[in-house]
Amino acid sequence: MSWEANVRKVTPYVAGEQPKGQGVIKLNTNESPYPPAPGVARVLREYDAAMLRKYPDSETEPLRSELAAYYGVEREQVFVGVGSDDVLAMAFLTFFNHPSLPVLFPDITYSFYDVWAELFRIPYQVQALDEQFHIKEEDYRKPNGGVIIPNPNAPTGELAPVSMFERILRANPDVVVIVDEAYIDFGGESCLKLIDQYENLLVVRTFSKSRALAGIRIGYAFGSKKLIRYLQDAKYSFNSYTMNSITLTAGVEAVRDDSYFREITDKVIATRERSKKELAALGFSFTDSKSNFIFAAHEKYRAKELFDALRAHHIYVRHWDKPRIENYLRISIGTDAEMNTLFAFLKEYIGA
């Protein structure tokens, strides 16, 4: 035997490429095309580095209370982690422990869910979206060990109504139901309003998209006090101090500057809606995305061909070589100028 026999072997999640260098148009990881709130830069400039000799606040203050105040909930209903991936990983570990029943999630969805399930050896069963990439509500009414659904879904961008989640919650009082709202700020209605009513609901969010802070690693979640307490306990059993002091301070500024947040979010939404028209004119069809990306297929050109042509032109979008979605491109919404470069290239390529 060798020490390798007992290693946990996994097939890790593969994130989108992070090309470096000038002149690259990066529309492949759903980052914001705009900088974060100006207060974040100020925090860094004025930060007293001497304080870093001390451990951060293990209760993730002052960010936790700031989020609670902004969203009108109690601080004991808020959990803060190192990006929503950290929050979701801890939630899988904490809540999805049924000995045999599978956790349910869509077949076309965030491709980290099955990775976490494999890592923690959680049984799971994917539920096929319908032909229009809509969630089939009835799929989530069978016996299960937990439910996780993103809203809007990724990479489709499809938004489901809060009423659907409420019906799924009513059908599943015995498991934890996670709604992954990474993209909710781009025009969706949140399930946050349901946390007082359903103590088994966890609503997960991130600063990486709408708050333009992918590089600082902040995710957060809302739930009943009881649910959040369990999640905190597991987190304290993993790492007492996940959030560094600088991030906790800078994050507060991003939350406080609500007018800037609305401004950049509105700009992304406006560019997205304009992009839909441009893409339609170019012969693309797509779901009615309420996120900061568009999931599009062309009537004539294969997605892989377009992906390669764009990449050769230093325009990065996302493509998965997976059943049902291999002919789609996921295009993050960039600045208007970046999108114009994309459309100009496609016009020439497709026209040629």
Added chain:
Amino acid sequence: MSWEANVRKVTPYVAGEQPKGQGVIKLNTNESPYPPAPGVARVLREYDAAMLRKYPDSETEPLRSELAAYYGVEREQVFVGVGSDDVLAMAFLTFFNHPSLPVLFPDITYSFYDVWAELFRIPYQVQALDEQFHIKEEDYRKPNGGVIIPNPNAPTGELAPVSMFERILRANPDVVVIVDEAYIDFGGESCLKLIDQYENLLVVRTFSKSRALAGIRIGYAFGSKKLIRYLQDAKYSFNSYTMNSITLTAGVEAVRDDSYFREITDKVIATRERSKKELAALGFSFTDSKSNFIFAAHEKYRAKELFDALRAHHIYVRHWDKPRIENYLRISIGTDAEMNTLFAFLKEYIGA
């Protein structure tokens, strides 16, 4: 049944108190009494906050390469995480998966080891230190599912020779052996030199103590390329982007400024050695700590009484109400001025 039935219920690790306010002397969490390298402050002042809209480097660069260069290893032999707790948690999850044999560690040691074992449902068996708090090498020669030992051990501060670890490694080729070197910079000889010879050895370190950066959350580890690859894969299955961009840049400065690092480390060591003399004169006995704390018991006064008296006087040290160590205080090494205040109080209290 309720959703609570399948929640992973744990007894979390309890960190030392983090008292706030002026006039507190904090000798309870082994933080550095000195600020981090001046380059860290410069990085924050000059940081381009606009870059934070993008995801960080998922390969934890530039810090990973900087650590490799400083310690004379290859970058594929280095792992970087959110404090050594994150590194250790991932290592437990990745390497300690024997179906039945227990992971071995000392009975008096870092109190997070059994917490991780419980969290991940890993069987474990503690091995009693001898009466002088020394590790009994023969305890680590029985069939096991893995070994983890801190060197110097905590909270005793006792250093074991590299030769002991080499013998333990030779006796355990079939499991991963972790040496937790959180305190090695304060006068110990590292097992780093053994990683080329033993591909099942993981050596774990932190920026939280000797590099005065507990607030920024950096831990790291060295091992064979194969071992580090497995750890990276598990980490990518948990959270692709654990390290934020600011930390990765600031951490580089802390590594580069070697003369500052040696200066503050030497100061802590000098204060520690002086503190031993002071404590001996006050009637304390203690292990010969090679860390940034002293684990001391008084000949007449119960540790709990001293702990309470010090706390009432705004001097925080650490005390555990646990068998074998309930009469010890763990006193972190502060500045000379802080230690003088401690000694003056003790002199008066004990003299009285």
